[in-house]
Amino acid sequence: MLPEEWERIYEDILYDFGYSRTEDESSARLLKAVMMNSDLIFDDDIKVQRKATVFGCSDDLENEIEKDPPKGTLIASGSAVGRLKDIGIMPDIVVTDLDGDIMPQIEASKAGAVTFMHAHGDNSELIQRYAHSFIGPVVLTTQSRPDNILSNYGGFTDGDRAVCIARHFGAKDILLLGFDFERPSEKAGTDSGVKAKKLLWAKKIIFDHNEPGVSVRRPSGTFYNKK
Numbered sequence: 001m002l003p004e005e006w007e008r009i010y011e012d013i014l015y016d017f018g019y020s021r022t023e024d025e026s027s028a029r030l031l032k033a034v035m036m037n038s039d040l041i042f043d044d045d046i047k048v049q050r051k052a053t054v055f056g057c058s059d060d061l062e063n064e065i066e067k068d069p070p071k072g073t074l075i076a077s078g079s080a081v082g083r084l085k086d087i088g089i090m091p092d093i094v095v096t097d098l099d100g101d102i103m104p105q106i107e108a109s110k111a112g113a114v115t116f117m118h119a120h121g122d123n124s125e126l127i128q129r130y131a132h133s134f135i136g137p138v139v140l141t142t143q144s145r146p147d148n149i150l151s152n153y154g155g156f157t158d159g160d161r162a163v164c165i166a167r168h169f170g171a172k173d174i175l176l177l178g179f180d181f182e183r184p185s186e187k188a189g190t191d192s193g194v195k196a197k198k199l200l201w202a203k204k205i206i207f208d209h210n211e212p213g214v215s216v217r218r219p220s221g222t223f224y225n226k227k
Helices: 003-017 021-034 061-067 078-086 102-110 124-133 158-168 192-208
Strands: 051-055 073-077 093-096 114-119 138-142 173-177 215-217 223-225
Touching (some): 003 192, 021 114, 021 124, 061 078, 061 173, 073 078, 073 158, 078 102, 093 102, 093 158, 102 114, 114 124, 158 173, 158 192
Parallel strands (some): 051 073, 073 093, 093 114, 173 215
Antiparallel strands (some): 215 223
16 A cells, blocks of 8 residues: 555544544654564565465454465464464464454464564553563554654554555455454454444455455455456
């Protein structure tokens, strides 16, 4: 996704949710400070195959994996990692804002998975608590202004940000498993109305802003192609 395209989407998200760019950037500065001496890697160090599977954390995740087995580079949203571990799947890449079931994400990092670690306005406490525990290769991301340490590949939630990352690094055939844009998974302390609105944005970012030559499909076999 081009930076100017993401910037327009980002401004709309800030307005829609009442979020603060200043708070996003403050959290990003904190992430840089906490991870200064970590194993930071950058674009040239990251390889994604032409085929990639992106895992969300919907209730149907395991059933969809059985129906349509993962292919290519395996990219998991943070909350899906523990469920994947339970069925013997280790992702190549984890995309996380440090929310959800954190210990499996830390274990995946120790096992060598690349972690795309995201800063936004309301996860500063989580950054201070957990970020330093990721000892594997890490890419730091922001949804605001990138710099030589912080990257911005587009994306709002872990799931759609994972799709943006897959596209950025050259995936052309992307399988979505565990994505349900209509029925938010229940999570303690999460407002279901806000979650539902986030999923609408995720769907828009994945499909309405797909890139030429990239196919994104769900297990039903329905393709989205933009030529």
